[in-house]
Amino acid sequence: MIRIFLMSLLFTSSCFINQLTAQDWAVKMFNKCEHNFGTVARGSDTVYRFEITNLYKQTMHITAVRSSCGCTSATIENKTIKTHEKAYIVAKFNTRTFTGFHGATLTVSFGAPYRAEVQVRVHGEIRGDVVFSPGAVVFGNVDEGFAEEQTLTVNYAGPKSWRIVDVTNDNDNLEVELEELSRSIGKVSYNLLVRLKPNVKVGYVKDQITVITNDPRKESRRIPLFVEGxxxxxxxxxxxxxxxxxxxPGASITRKVVVRGKNPFRIVDINCEDDCFTFATQEDSKSLHLVGITFRPEEKTGAVRVPVQILTDRGNSRGATLTISAKVLDSSKPTPVQEGDSRQAGGISENVQVAGGTSN
Known part of the structure; x- marks a missing residue:
């Protein structure tokens, strides 16, 4: 009986180890497998995105993600990942319902052609005595060149001696103003104004500021507040x-692109480092321009990828950038026949091929 039990245990362990080894290829795609939210305020928007990068030649598919605890919800951004593309598992801490220390395991499932499961973990402490309202600084869409402000309230339930001693951030594009609203037995309130400066570059703003308090517990003194726009x-x-x-080589091709502005503008310059490109522009000041782009390659062959910057007469030479790509054929060589798809091998280590090599 003991012998049968030991053989069964050995067999189960062997299967588990083989399964673990077989799924190592999936783990390698994650930037990390654990995240600590730290100490956060009740009601705060607390989110972490686990980054997944497809290192392989085959397209990968994320079929599902499930959480072991209601304290954390999980969603998928981009279920189909082609070679070198990225996907994200978005973990959101449920700070409105839960308080105290909590953690969750998120199980990420990959489907055909190669099935696997990867587990990542999140944990943190949700303070029930500190509440941010609203739970994050959300600027939304902000026009280039304009400032934007958001104000939130910080409420503390506890001793009258509690204070916010500082608010820090490492982003020079953010300004913070703190104002104490009230202080009474059992409750302290502050207004926190966060300003996005007008010189912020175009694109997404994702950052955090840190509210520093005089809490007696060192680990509870720093409370993050997320900023986005x-x-x-x-x-x-x-x-x-x-x-x-x-x-x-020697041939030419012409295409047009559309340049739009919220106000009338003139195109004053176009920067391109490749002399094989020429540009035709319109001199009028208007809100929509058609720009002709002609490419005439000379002797060089192969792939061409060139950034082009279009500058206007708007403030700070505002403009837009596009990327032009082409392939200059080598007329001295016949066009190679594309190789067919390689046949699938039996083992996962032979099937899943790293882009530029084979996964071990």
């Missing part, structure tokens, strides 16, 4: 990526 460009270009395809 998006600066919308005044000048846009369509398409942002211009694909010219195959071009023979």
């Amino acid at each position: 998006r600066v919308i460009p005044e000048i846009t270009i369509t398409p942002e990526t211009l694909v010219l395809g195959d071009v023979a």
